[in-house]
Amino acid sequence: MLQNPYISVIINAIIAILFIIVTSLALASLARLIAKLFKATRIQQENTFAGYLFASPWIVGFLIFVVVPLGFSLYWSFTDFRIASKEPINWIGLDNYIRLLTADSSFRASIINTLYLTFLGLPLEMAVALFLAVMLNQKMKGERVFRMAFYLPVILGFNTAVLLCWRLMLNGGTGIINQLIRAVVNAVPLIGWIERALIYVQELFSAFFLGISNQSFTLFNRVLEAGLPAANRVPLWVESPLWSKMSVVLLIVWGCGTMMLIFLAGLNNIPKDYHEAAQVDGAGAWRRFWKISFPLLSPYIFYNLIVGMIAMLQIFEPIFVLYRDNQPLISSAISMVYYLWNSTFRQFEIGYGSAISWLILIIILVVTLIQFWMQKRWVNYDLY
Amino acid sequence: MRQLWHILKRVFLYIFLTGATVMMAFPLFWMISSSLKTVQETNSAGIVWFPPHPTLQAYIEIFRNEIFLRSYFNSIFYTTLALVGTLASIAVVAYAFSRINWPGRNIVFFLMLSTMMIPAQALLVPQYVFFNKLDWINTFNPLIIPGYFAGGAAMVFLLRQSMSQIPKEMDESAVMDGASHIQIFWEIILPLVKAPMATIATLLFVGLWSSLLVPIMYLQTVDLYTLPIYISTLYNINLTVQPWPTIMAAAVLTTVPLMVVFFFAQRYILDSVVISGMK
Numbered sequence: 330m331l332q333n334p335y336i337s338v339i340i341n342a343i344i345a346i347l348f349i350i351v352t353s354l355a356l357a358s359l360a361r362l363i364a365k366l367f368k369a370t371r372i373q374q375e376n377t378f379a380g381y382l383f384a385s386p387w388i389v390g391f392l393i394f395v396v397v398p399l400g401f402s403l404y405w406s407f408t409d410f411r412i413a414s415k416e417p418i419n420w421i422g423l424d425n426y427i428r429l430l431t432a433d434s435s436f437r438a439s440i441i442n443t444l445y446l447t448f449l450g451l452p453l454e455m456a457v458a459l460f461l462a463v464m465l466n467q468k469m470k471g472e473r474v475f476r477m478a479f480y481l482p483v484i485l486g487f488n489t490a491v492l493l494c495w496r497l498m499l500n501g502g503t504g505i506i507n508q509l510i511r512a513v514v515n516a517v518p519l520i521g522w523i524e525r526a527l528i529y530v531q532e533l534f535s536a537f538f539l540g541i542s543n544q545s546f547t548l549f550n551r552v553l554e555a556g557l558p559a560a561n562r563v564p565l566w567v568e569s570p571l572w573s574k575m576s577v578v579l580l581i582v583w584g585c586g587t588m589m590l591i592f593l594a595g596l597n598n599i600p601k602d603y604h605e606a607a608q609v610d611g612a613g614a615w616r617r618f619w620k621i622s623f624p625l626l627s628p629y630i631f632y633n634l635i636v637g638m639i640a641m642l643q644i645f646e647p648i649f650v651l652y653r654d655n656q657p658l659i660s661s662a663i664s665m666v667y668y669l670w671n672s673t674f675r676q677f678e679i680g681y682g683s684a685i686s687w688l689i690l691i692i693i694l695v696v697t698l699i700q701f702w703m704q705k706r707w708v709n710y711d712l713y
Numbered sequence: 714m715r716q717l718w719h720i721l722k723r724v725f726l727y728i729f730l731t732g733a734t735v736m737m738a739f740p741l742f743w744m745i746s747s748s749l750k751t752v753q754e755t756n757s758a759g760i761v762w763f764p765p766h767p768t769l770q771a772y773i774e775i776f777r778n779e780i781f782l783r784s785y786f787n788s789i790f791y792t793t794l795a796l797v798g799t800l801a802s803i804a805v806v807a808y809a810f811s812r813i814n815w816p817g818r819n820i821v822f823f824l825m826l827s828t829m830m831i832p833a834q835a836l837l838v839p840q841y842v843f844f845n846k847l848d849w850i851n852t853f854n855p856l857i858i859p860g861y862f863a864g865g866a867a868m869v870f871l872l873r874q875s876m877s878q879i880p881k882e883m884d885e886s887a888v889m890d891g892a893s894h895i896q897i898f899w900e901i902i903l904p905l906v907k908a909p910m911a912t913i914a915t916l917l918f919v920g921l922w923s924s925l926l927v928p929i930m931y932l933q934t935v936d937l938y939t940l941p942i943y944i945s946t947l948y949n950i951n952l953t954v955q956p957w958p959t960i961m962a963a964a965v966l967t968t969v970p971l972m973v974v975f976f977f978a979q980r981y982i983l984d985s986v987v988i989s990g991m992k
Contacts (some may be wrong), residue, residue, distance in 0.1 A: 383813060386802045388826060393862070402835070405839070469727075487925075577817075
């Protein structure tokens, strides 16, 4: 009816606001009526009315955008629903889930890639965040400026524009990162050895994970037999399946600002006299960190671990910008959400996509529950 | 001696932190520097830290590009419209959870907190089908309207925490004077939570401005592209890849609003990110 997309969305927004007002009034009146039936006092009735009036935008949204969609997607995950086709929806039982878990190599690859990010990227990110936080926690001038600088990547973080800048920087031949590595390696031969050793370890690690997802370890054996890479080797960030995930890890570590702020808050909470007492007893800074700060930080480590793992399971933008449709590479970097996007919005397999969503949801819940169960063994709540 | 050691430690600390700052900010510098280069310089085998003869050619090209300008407008338009409604509804709902005593409040609040466990991606597929039924594909509606229902439980939680800390006497005396909840909300509570509102507005802005997954699902015609979608098409190995200076010029112009907002809001954000513990 209306061709102008801007005017039409404004009209729709106004309709939505009117809808919210009407449903809120209806819900609130209903709540007051029920309160009246339960013989509540006049003030209680008023509060019931006001409470439901103010809260119902969320309640209505929760029903429309969360409860009903989750219900439908659970149902569709047992069907062969395809949005483009006119054919009726058929109930196919657990077929989608069975196909996902046993026959779908892309989905398996996406889970294994997530494991790589969780086992390598997350510890690195947390270590860097903790290190920066400890460095910043020294009561000095200009601390705020540094804090701002370290948080900046979170703000820019996953914007496509910044990701493309990383793509430029990570170019194998002419990218600035590899050029810097070359320059440093040429200047200091010792660093060259360290660099080659790191490349070797990383490629072995990566080949191992690729081996699991391809169910064939020939690549791993080849890397293992080739031994230490040649002297002029540089990382092939976005050009080799052995490195595609490492580039994402680099991006993740770069964006550690949120975790750093949380660690910083934790460090601020540790009473000063703990450290002073230990210092009087002659404990050095290193020992004080491991014996005092680290255990008392464990609730914050736990929090970052949970949030970080959930974030790893939901990663999408870096994969999309760096590797979309990059045929030999995408399977080495594909994430669960990228795969979900690909099968739902390119293949229009709604039933299959729903099954993927439910599996992601279940994986996140299980991982979080395991974390909460394990925390009793190592998280220290003495301060709280 | 001890004094000297102390000074030395400080010097090392500052050197280290400055180095870390340079590394953190480097992509930004590289983006700006590359946008001023020629194509040869971006692909050169030697390091060109900063082009010897900076050229604005890439910016001239990108400003002549109608699709880019249109995407820029679309991004501003959709971000503003979504931001205003989301912020308003979050404030209203946070008020209900902090300043009014109503039966069922704790249950509803617990429900809201538990939705934080549901990854947004799990809802994408059914929502897509739902919006498809409403004929909302290729409109901005799916990007904007859901936010109007207080989208973002974490944000509601953050604001509720701030509102709860305001002493009860503030509104009790207003109730004595016969003020309604709408008056209390608007005239007493809202002015007291300006700082957390600024934080939430910034975080919402950053999220909306950079959002890619949801816009790319619904906006399929070039006319409706937002900036992240448009920029992602500049580098697509199946189509022609644009020259790097052009891509970087577009990238710089995309990040400018983020930088400006962050610069003005950093004093609110850096403190309250810790409280809320999220991006």
